[in-house]
Amino acid sequence: MEFHLTSLILAFKKETVTIPFAEVSYFWGQMGAGKTSIARLIDFCLGGTIELSPALQNEFVSATLHLNLQKGLLELERPRDSNLVVARWGTKDDAIQVAIPARETNGEVVPDTGIENLSDLIFWMSSLTPPRVRRSKVKVDSETNRLSLRNLLWYCYLDQDEIDSSFFHLDGSNPFSRFASLDVIRYVIGYHDEHILEIEAQLDSLRGQRTATIASIETLTRVLKDVGVESELEIQGRVKEFREAAALLATEISAQREQTAVDRTTVRR
Incomplete structure (x- = not known):
């Protein structure tokens, strides 16, 4: 999945701050300087919730995240205290702007695309079908639910609140996080299982072609030997x-x- 952050624009009451990103970006500073807030504001633009620090509570207005995805550039602007994200993509006559739910779904937002929330849009801009997982963890034929992009992003950011912080949300008192984390693990493992099966099928096909080719060579060799050519x-x-x-x-x-x-x-x- 091609997913590149290009910049984060923070609008405050008195000024606007632009934070550019490179292929590898490194932020350093004293405790309380706002390093963690950068990651949390990115998550906010991607549909997460945020608890503003005392320094941001009185001044913060909105955050705008720019992404480079397979289908092009995507701009996500989310005002403070809003459950909607203003998404913009395309150029000139093909430019599109739509207010899209950050997390909830309530029907198709962009006609003929299947996009119902921000996660769907990002998968669509990445030329991917939004992943789905079984609602029941026991029944194989259970109905399926969406697997959110933010569930997958759990494994891209280590929230170091404790010394033993973990990528895997399998402990703790929040059952939703635990079940969603299990969904992600099942999805990733299942994807690799299917990929391995496809590779094994290709290998079997190549082995069959190799066997047939060897048989043809052996037959031709015998014919040539019979006529005195070896x-x-x-x-x-x-x-x-x-x-x-x-x-x-x-x-x-x-x-x-x-x-x-x-x-x-x-x-x-």
């Missing part, structure tokens, strides 16, 4: 002999034709 050099020698014989026959035929023409002329006289 190597490439011998084949080339036979070809040379046949060509020389053919050239000799052609010369003889040409001489015979010329002689026949002379004889006919003599008889007429």
Whole structure:
């Protein structure tokens, strides 16, 4: 999945701050300088909730995140205390702007796309079908639910609130996070299982083609051996002999034709 952050624009009451991102971005500073707030504001633009620090509570207005996805650039602007994200993509006559739910779904937002919330839009801009997982963790034929982009992003950010912070939300008192984390693990493992099966099927096909090719080579080798040819050099020698014989026959035929023409002329006289 092509997913690149290009910039984060923070609008405050008195100023606007732009934070550019490179392929690898490194932020450093004293405790309380706002390093963690950058990650949380990115998550806010991607549909998360945020608890504003005392420094931001009185001044923060909105955050705008710019992404580079497979289908192009995507701009996500989310005002403070809003459950909607203003998404913009496309250029000139093809430019589109839509207010899209950050997390909830309430029907299709962009016609003929299946997009119902921000996560759907990002998957769609990445030319991917939004992943789905079984609602029941026990029944195999259970109905499926969406797997949110933010569930997958859990594994891209380590929230170091404790010394033993973990990427896996399998502990703690929040059952939703635990179940959603299990969904992500099942989805990722399932994807790799399917990918392995596809590779194994391709390998079996190649093995079949190899076996058939070897059988054809063995058959051809036996045929050539029966006619006294067992190597490439011998084949080339036979070809040379046949060509020389053919050239000799052609010369003889040409001489015979010329002689026949002379004889006919003599008889007429």
